Each structure stands twice: as C-alpha cells, then as structure tokens.
Amino acid sequence: MSNRTLPRLLQSPAVVLLLIWMLVPLSMTLYFSFIRYVLNNLRKPEWMTPALSNWRGFGNYEFVLKSKDFIFAIQNSLLIVCSILFLTVILGVLIAVLINKSFPGQGIVRVLLISPFFVMPAVNAVLWINMILDPVLGLQGIAVGSINDLVDGLRAAPGVGWFFSLWPELTPISFRATQTSAYAVIIMVTWQWTPFAILIFMTSLQSEDQQQKEAAILDGASTWSQFRFLTLPHLGRPIAIVVMIQAIFHLSLYAEIEIVSRGNGNKNLPYLIGEFANNNIGAASATGIFAVILANIVAIFLLRIVGKTLME
Amino acid sequence: MAIVAQSSKYGQFSRTLLAWIVGLLFFFPIFWLVLTSFKTDADAVKPEFLFFFTPTLENYTNMTDNYDYWRFATNSVITSVFATIFALAVGIPCAYSMAFNPTRATKDVLMWMLSTKMLPAAAVLYPMTFLTKSLGLFDTHFMVILVLCLINLPIVIWMLFTYFKEIPKEIIEAGQMDGVNTWGEIKEILIPLAWGGIASTALLCFIFCWNEAYWTVRLTTTDAATLSKLIEGNRAPEGLFFGRLSAVSAAAVGPIIVLGWFCQKQLVQGLSFGAVK
Known part of the structure; x- marks a missing residue:
C-alpha cells in the first residue's frame, strides 16, 4: 500500500459519514422546497406523496416570503440573536477583565461562573420560566408581591405615608405573552452563554502583552485608557469569534422557544419550520433553505478566521 | 505613593x-x-x-414514580456513551492521518467538516423524520446514537487534530522504522501519548450529547427518549409540581455540571475551533 492511500483510507469513514449526513437530507429539503407536498389534503391527495409531477418552482418560496409568520419569525430570530450577542459580549468582556487578575477565591468564582453553560437547554428554560420568572409563583412574583406589601405598609406610616402613597402598585410581568416570551428567551440564553464568552475572553487575556501594559502604567496611562487602547483591541478577534459562533448556535435556537412560547405566537425560524412541517412540507423546506442561507452568511466569515489559524 | x-x-x-x-x-x-x-x-x-x-x-425518592426518571437517564447514558465511543472510533484514525500525513486537501477537508456543523438542524427536520420513519429507526437508540455521533464528529476530529499536531512527528516515524504497522502506531504510540487530549475530547463530546435538545426531542417518543425529552415534556407544571420538577431537573444537570468543571480549557478549544489560544 502506498504512502498516500492509507491516510485517505483512514479518513474515509469520517468523510463518507459526514458527506451522507450533509448531502442526503439537505438535497431532500431542496427537492421538497420545489414541489407541492402536504401531509394532509383531502381534495388533492396527489400532493400527499412527493413527486416531480407536483413541481411548483419557486411557489413555495413565494408563499413563505408572503406569509406574515415568516417576516415575524425573521424579525424575532434577529431580535433574539442580536440582543443575546450584545449582552453576552458586553457582560463577557466586563466580567473577564474583572476576574482575570488573581484574587482570593478566583478558582471558585470561575467554577461558579462557568456552571450555567453546562445546564441542558430544556432545564434552563423550565427553570427560568417557572421557578424564576413566573409572575405569581416564581421569584419574580414573590419579589414584586413583597415590595408591594412593604409599600402598602409604609403608606399607613405617619410622616412618610404621603410619599409612599405616590408610588404605583407594581405589577409583575408575564413572560408567557408573545413579545415578552422573546425577552424571557433572551434572558435565559444570555445567562447560559455569557460564561462561554467569559471563558474565551479570559483565555485570550492571558496572552495579552504584559510588558506593553507595564510600559503603559509607567507612562501614567489610566485604567480606562489601558482598557480602551490595549485590552479592547487585543480582544477584537475573540469578540468576532464569539459573535459568529453564537450567531450560528442561536439562529437554530429551539428548545427554549418550544418550552417558553409553545402556542403563544412567538417564534423564530426553526420553530416556524417545525410548525410548517406539521403539514406543509414544501413551505417547511423552503423556510429551511432560507435558514441555511442565513447561517451560511455568518459561517463564511467564521470559517475564514478559523482557516487562518488552522495550520499555524 | x-x-x-x-x-x-x-x-x-x-x-x-x-x-x-x-x-x-x-x-x-x-x-x-x-x-x-x-x-x-x-x-x-x-x-x-x-x-x-x-x-x-x-x-428525589419519588423521582421514579413521578417521572420514570431512571428510564430516561439510562437512555441518556446509553446514547451519549455510545455516540462518544463511535465518534472517537471514527475520529481518531481520521485525525491521525490528517495530523501525520497531511496533504494539500487536509485543510479544506477540515474546514468542510466544520461547515457541516454550521447547518441549521431545523432545515433538514422533515427529511430526517421521513428517513428515520421509513427506515424503521424512529425512536430507536441506534438512530439517536448515530445522529449524536454525527453532529459531534466535526468537533471531535477538530480537537483530536489539534492535540495530535502537538506530538512530534519523529516519534511516529521512529515507530514506522521499527516496522510497526498503522494500527500498531495508533494503538501503541499515539493513544498512550495523546491520552489526556483524547480523554478531554471524549468528555466534551459526552457533555454535548447529553445536552442535545433538538434531534433527541424530535426523533424520539418513548423508547429512546432522553432526559431532554423528559424535561421538555413537563415544561409547564403551573406551580403544582415545582418541587418534584426541580428535583428531576437537578438530577439531569448535576452530573454534567460537575464533569464540565473539569474540562473548561478544552471547552474553549473545542468550541472556538482552536481559533482562540
């Protein structure tokens, strides 16, 4: 066996498996997106089996583009992804800088901070929406309730009572409505993924040029300008990576939406695909192709960065 | 001063x-x-x-009566363990040949493998359901293991590749001089040398399998349902069962959080695809 064949042979199981995994379902999606294909239609039973004779061209794409749900799902996907990115990057940078220098108990704080990342998405959603954010029984409801009780008590107090009677009664927010459930998803995913951002930024901060920093301190640079002109530029690439990796993960966010928002109208692209897939496979597939395009836009940039570091 | x-x-x-x-x-x-x-x-x-x-x-003592916890936990363990083993079995030879016999295509193959990880799962939801159902694999351990293995394979190969690259080529070549065959090289030289890297790759892969929540929910009903499916199925207890739901949730995430503490560094490498050092 020549020097070349064996390596290829060793790679082939992985390559073949991934090739099948990628090509077969995706080409089926592509095919279904161009035909009329529904699971239940009594008047047109011929649409219930996938066949080329049901060719619809770009009809499914048109149908999807014109549906209100699609526009809403795209907007909502972007709202959720962008908010999470914004919050995790800001929090991640601040916390990474905060805990980077050693302090008593640094190891324990690191462990506390990283823990949320390992919580499975289903538990994350169930925990936040029920035990924490529920407007009556969750911590939110209990907290709002006790603040109201406290203010109520103070209203009757002599002297300061008039001041507290100006205060409005607080009402807890229900996070199960269409719009607020998107906020709930943003909160819980930010909680889960900020640790990831912190970890990446901390790893990168450890390779920061210390001599440069010492020189800056000797030159009398303030903490802020050290952060602004040394640390932040150093974090540029890790921030780009965190943004892109998270964008790819969160564009296909599913479990959280499913658990928090089932049936209340809040949806993102994967959720909409799931809804379409209950009957209209053609539309589900066309939406799927849109999702692939959206993810690819991000993936191209990410792969370019990763590719540069690959062979170093 | x-x-x-x-x-x-x-x-x-x-x-x-x-x-x-x-x-x-x-x-x-x-x-x-x-x-x-x-x-x-x-x-x-x-x-x-x-x-x-x-x-x-x-x-905790009523977890079996309330939720049939152990059945789902067993499924989670079985699927995650076997998916990890298969991913390593396919990934180690692949990463080995990429690290020690790189060709001009190696970089592109690696990038392509990563790109499969970036396809949104939902895009192929119906074809996957259709295929598994028509092959009679719906709600089977085999299918869950296969899917978990495939979605984590790119990351596994990627991480193993970065570990193997650190091993001096001369050691492997010395083995070749001594007439050791490829299988012997992997078994006798590579695996003992890269043991730490392989172990942490396995750990990370196991964690990702355990927490996976799209295909495990979509491709199972009862027989092969994992803990993700169990929790998802009890999403809205309306305050009636906060205590018992918390217990089953804590039991589902506790072991994984503890495992996670041990592989923080590998997490950075595995999830940033080696781009942050």
Missing part, C-alpha cells in the same frame, strides 16, 4: 467583592433549582418558605 498603595488595596478589595457577587449571581439559578428540589411541592410556592423550610428528600 502611600495613597496609591492604599487605593489599590481598596481597589483590590472591591474588585474581589464584585467578582464574588457576579459569580454568585450567575450561580444563583442553579442554587435555586437545587434548593427548590428539597422543598415539598406545596412549600415550593409559598413565599414564607423561600429560604427557611424543612428540607425533604421525597422529591
């Missing part, structure tokens, strides 16, 4: 305090989950028992 020293001492103290507060805040929801799991269902929703209550283990 004295002022500087004093202010930095003060700064050190407030920084430590702030860091601890942030750490505890982030951990608080997990703490709350565990705390609630020791309350009875009735106590769990009463404000007067917020922090002070009579702890009980009944939620």
